[in-house]
Amino acid sequence: MELSxxxxxxxxxxxxxxxxxxxxxxxxxxxxxxxxxRDLYHLAGHYWAPLQAGHALHHKAYRPDLSIVSLxxxxxxxxxNDVPEALAMVTVTALVAAWGQYTSQGLTLWLGCLYSxxxxxxxxxxxxxxxxxxxxxxxxxxxxxxxAQWMVxxxxxxxxxFDYANAYYCGTFTLVDKxxxxxxxxxxxxxxxxxxxxxxxxxxxxxxxxxxxxxIALTTSPQAQFEDLGTNIEVLQWYLGAEQELxxxxxxxxxxxxxxxxxxxxxxxxxxxxxxFEVNTFSAWRLMNLFLDTVxxxxxxxxxxxxxxxxxxxxxxxxxxxxxxxxxxxGELITLRRLDAPCVIRKLVLGPxxxxxxxxxxxxxxxxxxxxxxxAQRDVRNIIVTINPLTYIFLPVAEGCRSMxxxxxxxxxxxx
Numbered sequence: 001m002e003l004s005x006x007x008x009x010x011x012x013x014x015x016x017x018x019x020x021x022x023x024x025x026x027x028x029x030x031x032x033x034x035x036x037x038r039d040l041y042h043l044a045g046h047y048w049a050p051l052q053a054g055h056a057l058h059h060k061a062y063r064p065d066l067s068i069v070s071l072x073x074x075x076x077x078x079x080x081n082d083v084p085e086a087l088a089m090v091t092v093t094a095l096v097a098a099w100g101q102y103t104s105q106g107l108t109l110w111l112g113c114l115y116s117x118x119x120x121x122x123x124x125x126x127x128x129x130x131x132x133x134x135x136x137x138x139x140x141x142x143x144x145x146x147x148a149q150w151m152v153x154x155x156x157x158x159x160x161x162f163d164y165a166n167a168y169y170c171g172t173f174t175l176v177d178k179x180x181x182x183x184x185x186x187x188x189x190x191x192x193x194x195x196x197x198x199x200x201x202x203x204x205x206x207x208x209x210x211x212x213x214x215x216i217a218l219t220t221s222p223q224a225q226f227e228d229l230g231t232n233i234e235v236l237q238w239y240l241g242a243e244q245e246l247x248x249x250x251x252x253x254x255x256x257x258x259x260x261x262x263x264x265x266x267x268x269x270x271x272x273x274x275x276x277f278e279v280n281t282f283s284a285w286r287l288m289n290l291f292l293d294t295v296x297x298x299x300x301x302x303x304x305x306x307x308x309x310x311x312x313x314x315x316x317x318x319x320x321x322x323x324x325x326x327x328x329x330x331g332e333l334i335t336l337r338r339l340d341a342p343c344v345i346r347k348l349v350l351g352p353x354x355x356x357x358x359x360x361x362x363x364x365x366x367x368x369x370x371x372x373x374x375x376a377q378r379d380v381r382n383i384i385v386t387i388n389p390l391t392y393i394f395l396p397v398a399e400g401c402r403s404m405x406x407x408x409x410x411x412x413x414x415x416x
Contacts, residue, residue, distance in 0.1 A: 030112025351386025
């Protein structure tokens with residue numbers, strides 16, 4: 001076969017695949033348009049008076065275990081909320097498809113209209129008391145999975161009903177919530193922060209309080225003062241090695257942020273090794289497991305979270321070898337623990353910010369704290385805040401490889 005023949009074959013493949021790829025892209029876009037309309041209609045149901053009454057019925061129709069209060073109320077909620085929502089989806093996607101046909105884009109955009117019509121069909125049926133099992137995100141019973149990150153599952157949607165109604169708006173994909181920062185509500189949440197008297201700890205406390213969280217400052221410094229950060233802050237002193245004494249208080253904490261750390265800089269004597277690993281690794285490990293043991297109820301899977309500052313040193317060299325070793329070990333232990341975690345665990349992978357531990361940092365602690373909270377509200381599980389672009393590449397790759405390794409070569413106790 002000559003080179004010209006191969007060129008012709010690849011040319012034909014491209015000629016065929018290019019239009020197919022375009023049509024596939026249009027089909028995906030049509031479905032996304034339907035979902036965006038659905039989510040914006042939902043959002044309007046909270047803020048636009050003509051839709052509020054119908055959406056209020058939707059919220060009244062369910063108990064905390066997602067069982068329906070009464071069949072009549074459920075049918076009314078479907079009739080006055082879900083059916084009009086589906087009609088809006090069908091209308092908009094039909095207009096988009098008609099425009100696509102008018103501009104010679106083909107029939108693919110009609111997939112969005114068919115997708116929307118399926119929601120209309122099932123919502124009309126549910127308004128008559130039929131096909132109740134098609135209401136998947138309201139299936140009654142205990143929550144058994146963690147909130148999904150990209151698709152709306154029961155646990156994710158449960159939070160819209162019983163955590164905070166003005167968040168978690170999405171119906172199938174979480175795209176709109178991620179854009180708006182409503183994938184996690186901090187309003188009214190009890191949030192405990194270790195390392196509270198440090199530079200980042202204080203910035204996190206201020207930012208969390210501004211979002212409506214009830215903050216608990218966990219500090220090992222008896223001289224720490226927090227009056228300048230607000231009055232709605234509880235200060236609780238604790239000691240390294242005495243983490244168990246926090247058990248009762250952590251029972252009522254929604255989000256624990258493990259942020260304390262130690263940098264021995266260039267020291268490498270045995271005492272420095274022990275201090276580094278005790279503070280940066282083992283104290284954090286004990287607190288992590290202590291908090292995870294408090295996840296005992298169905299609703300805790302939706303409400304409780306653990307955020308842990310592992311540092312950029314998890315994947316990149318640091319100027320302090322012991323800081324790098326202890327933080328890297330912590331990062332790998334978190335990856336292992338995530339495999340069986342009963343609640344969401346977020347890593348805070350932070351680059352050099354100016355603090356007492358790192359006076360030559362190039363980012364401000366206030367900016368880093370703001371970025372952490374903003375990314376958490378968009379449900380980012382590995383929160384990377386750094387000026388080093390390589391970290392955004394290395395961390396996901398390293399995390400994925402480690403997770404696969406741990407899955408293949410380790411077992412839960414229940415697996416034996």
